[in-house]
Each structure stands twice: as structure tokens, then as C-alpha cells.
Amino acid sequence: MKRALILLLAITLVTLPLTAPVFAQDSVRLTGSGATFPFPLYSAWFKSFSAKHKGLTVDYQGKGSGAGIQDLTNHTVDFAASDAAMTDEEMAKVPGGVQLLPMTGGEIVIGYNLPGNPKGLKLPRDVYPAMFLGKITKWSDPKIKAANPGVALPDLDITVVRRADASGTTFVFTSHLSAASEEWKKGPGAGTTVNWPKGDKLVASPKNDGVTATIKQTPGAIGYVEYAFAKFSKLDMALLQNRAGQYVAAGGAGGPAALASVQWPPNLRAWVTDPDAATAYPIATYTWMLFYKNNKDPKKAAALRELVDYCLTDGQKMSAAMGYIPLPDTVVTAVRKASSSIQ
């Protein structure tokens, strides 16, 4: 017993310098802000990163993608995160330039609340945009019935629940609807907030958890939330018909299949609005961290690169369990290469 303890101590002493390499002496504090969509994952990453790197702490505040971009532009943070990346116009406001790095991916699900809690409801490609447009108003609509033989669909009004606050989740969801439905594109369009159809069967709630709670409390409700929220609150999630005509559930192999189809431009900013693959889940996205290319403090730049490296290696192993999609290996390589421009 005693010998085992000594051995353990010896191992710890030997490996300690390895886990805390350069920064053991002076402490560096990194602050970031932005997207709430990957917040649970990021906070887990940063917590374990700070624990493993002595003298290096990372604070992240989930304020919203837009607020993160503002903070980066105003130089009040060391890095930011955004679901909608950053537009060229926004990047031009940062002297020295911005490096966009996709760090993880996620899916957006359509959750529903039906009496009797039927699982695995299938929603065809022409149906779910029409439901969110308010064109299909009853659960007993023949189009929904045709796709779900054997499911008892009540003669109940469909109540659409949307996000009340501007959000990256809405951006990704409406971008997909615009790609899938011409009518949606001409109507509300895509954006962090859009001009939703009006009616007494369309309500809005703040944040992912507000939407989830409202769906769970309202019989006949349908709404969109980030997959991790739906998973942990045990919301019923619909199978969506993708471009190839297949019904795919969220949370399985469909998300990675959708994200694998991305063609990356040099600035690493790309969206999957409507993936082609037969196995792909239709609504998936990457989410980005935003870094200054020109950090004035070389120590901070080194710490940021260290952080990116940690997120790409150990971090990716945590993604799947928390409801996010790990980056494909090719993307990890590309991001690691791009991270060298953080100076």
C-alpha cells in the first residue's frame, strides 16, 4: 500500500512538468464571450483546460453571438464565439484581422408535444416549413397523416413556438427553411430574427430553455431548439426528411454526415443549409471561435494557440457525450493549421 502511494507520487512528480509546460511560472488570464449555443460544451472545455494548465485560466461568458462579435470589435475580450461566424464587414472593423475557427458542430431539432407522446413523428420536407409558416394548422392534416401511418394524430391546433430573442439558433434554422422552401425564402427569409407570420397560434419564448419549457407545457406545440437542450429535457423530436428524401433522426450519424459535406473556403466560414447526403440530418451547423490574428501580447497568443490545440484534441472527445458533433479529422487538421495565424 505504502509502496503504491510512493509510486503514485513519483509518477505525479514526473508527469507534472509535462502537463504544465511553459506557463507554470506566470499566470495568463483569457476572457471570451459570445454564443450560448455551445456554452455548455465550451464551459466544460475551459474548466478542464484551466485545471490542466497551471497559471492559465479561461473565462467564457455566454452572452449571445452578436454580443460576442461586439466585444471582439471593441477589444474587451481575448476571443469570442459565434454561431453565425462573422461577416466580412464585421471582420473589416478589426485591425490586423480575425481568424475564424470552427470548433464544434450541433444540430437543431424540431420538438413537439402531442397527447400520448408518440415517438419518432416523421415530418416531410414540404410539411415542416408550412407548419412554421402557419399554412398547416392542424395535427390531423392529411399530409402529416400520410407520412405517419399508424400514429394517432389528434384534431388539435398546431401551436408554433419560436425564439423571442435574436439568436444563432434561429439563424441556422431559418437558413435551412429558406433553402428547403421557396415560400419561406420569399416570406420570412433567414436571419438571427426574422419577420415571423402573425397569429394567435404562434408564440415566442426567450432562449433555448424557454422554448423547450413552452413546448413541454403546451399540447399541440411544435418548436425548434438546439439538440443538447432537447436531449437533456427529454423533448420528443421529429424525424425530418432530408433533401435525398430520407427521414433522419437527430443525435445519430446524421449530424456528422451533414457536416462532412462542407466545402471549406480559405476563411473557414461555411454553412450547411441543406445537405445532399442520404444519411444526413437536414439542420446542422458548425459554430466558431473568433480570434485576433494580431494579439499584442505574445504570451497571450501562445496561450490561445494552446487552448485551440486542447479543444481540438481532448475537447473533441467530450463533444458527442454532451450532444454536440465532433469535428471530422480533416477539419481538425485544417483548423490546427489555421490556428498558427493567431500571433
Next chain:
Amino acid sequence: MAVNAFEVEAGTGSVSGPPSRWDYFVDRAFRGAARAAVGLILFLLAYILWSIGSKASVAMREHGLGFLTSTTWDVGHQQFGVLPQVWGTLYSSLLALAIGGFFGIAIAIFLTQDFLTPRLAPAFRMIIELLAAIPSVVYGLWGLVVVVPAMRPAANWLSSHLGWIPFFGTTLSGPGLAPAAMVLAIMVLPTVAAVSQDALRLVPYRVKEAAYGMGATRWEAILKVMLPAASTGIFGALVLGFGRALGETMALAMLIGNSNQISLSLFSPANTLAALLALNFPEAGPREVQSLMYAALVLLAITLAVNVLGEAIMARSSRQRVAG
């Protein structure tokens, strides 16, 4: 030259004496500090108005008064209007005030007009004041989980049987005006109850005894003597409650449905200015921020108008009473 009696006294070691230089100094310094504090408050108010106004000025020039009559809030097409939010703010606050005001005054009567033993009344008062300590978010969640499901059957019965009345025109699916107003009523209740109690307690007990002496029954004494005598204070309580209802944000954001439409129906979703501001700021782009600042000015103008109106009515009613 006349001899100052005080100065003569000063030398004799008496307690009384003329104010010393130090006394003058303290007096002046205190007066100066008080004036500076008042000035600072006015400056702060002016500064808030100016800073919001200057940020809103671009939107004010662009949208003009059309901002108040337009019903669209569309960031994608840069169209901004707040009529549905103004409507929802006033509608939900008035409803909440009607319910909360009625019960608040009733509670105040119950607690001050000898219905309870003097030992029980403070306990009840404390329980009602505890309502004010519950955070807004908790009210919102409670509304979503308890009030909405409890109201739904009644609301849907009303709308299917009395749907021809515009107030019951739609069914209640989830969040909507009625549950929001109900929760808001509970939130303004402690304010109205507490201030009304103070007003009723300020009426001398002799007045009531005199009413009894004239042969009035208990309810005649309360309704015809005590309430009119305390009416100014009770009205003040209602104005304060209304102000609280206008500015309430989080519970309403969770319960009202945040839908930019104008409907008379109590069961349809609506929106309020405060909810619009709170929910849209974090992700707003520069042009939307200007419009949000304009909306904030509108909300400020509404609360200011309500307060000034309340003051005016209170001043008038007290004048009338003095004259009568």
C-alpha cells in the same frame, strides 16, 4: 449700536448662544450638499434621457412618428414599429391593475379595518409583502408551469361558447395575454396593498368612530367614510402599481408570447416594450439598437405620462376635498 443679547450671553458659559462660525459653516455645507444631491439626480435623469435620445436620434429621424403607428418589427428589412408593443404594454398593465388593484385594496381594508385581531394582522401583512420578494423569473416559470395549464380549460370553454365576444375571440394555446396579466396582477398586489394600508391607517380612528356615532354600519363607515378619506393615498398606490406593471420585464417575456400583433382577445399572444428591449438587445446590430433606443424612449414617455397624470389627479382630488 444695539447690543446683541445673545452675544452677551455667549461669554457667560450659558447653554444658549448665537450660532458660531462653525454652526454657520455646517449649515451652509449641508444646504450645499443637499442642493448638489438634488442637482445630481436631475443631472442623472437628464443624462439618461440625453444618452438614450442621442442614440435614438438616427432612428427618430428615419422613422419619425410612423414608429408609433407601424406594426412591423423586421430586422431583415430594417422596418421598425412599436404599436403592437405599446398596445400590449398598456393592455396587460391595465388588466393587471384592474385585478391586482381590486384585490390589493380589498386586502388593505381587511388588514386595517378591525377584521383581524391586532396580532394576526402583521403576520398577514408580512406574508403579502413576501410576494414582492419573489424574483421575476420565478413568477415567469410558475406562470408557465401552473397558471397557463390551469387557465387553459376555462379559456377554451369561454372561447368556444362565447367566442363572439371579442375578448374571448381566440383559444389559449400556451403563453398569452391572460396568464401574463394574471401573474402581473399578483406581482403588483404587494405594492398596491402596502401603500393602500398606509393610506387607510393615516385616517384618524376618530373619523370612523364619528361615523359609527352617526349610526353608520360597519360597511357604510368603510365604504363611505374611510375609503373616500384615504382615496388620495389609494390612488397613489394604484399609480405606483401601474408603474411597476409597465416596467415588468422577465415574467412577461416568458408568459406573454412575444407576438407582434394587436388583438382584443385575452387569450392571444401579445408583446410588451420591456420584453422587446430585453430580448432583442444582446444580438442587435447597430441599426436595430437605434430603434430599440427609440422604443426605450417611448416606454420612458409612457411611464412619465402615467406618473404626471397620477400626480395631477391626486393634486386635484386633494384640492377638491379641502374645498368641500
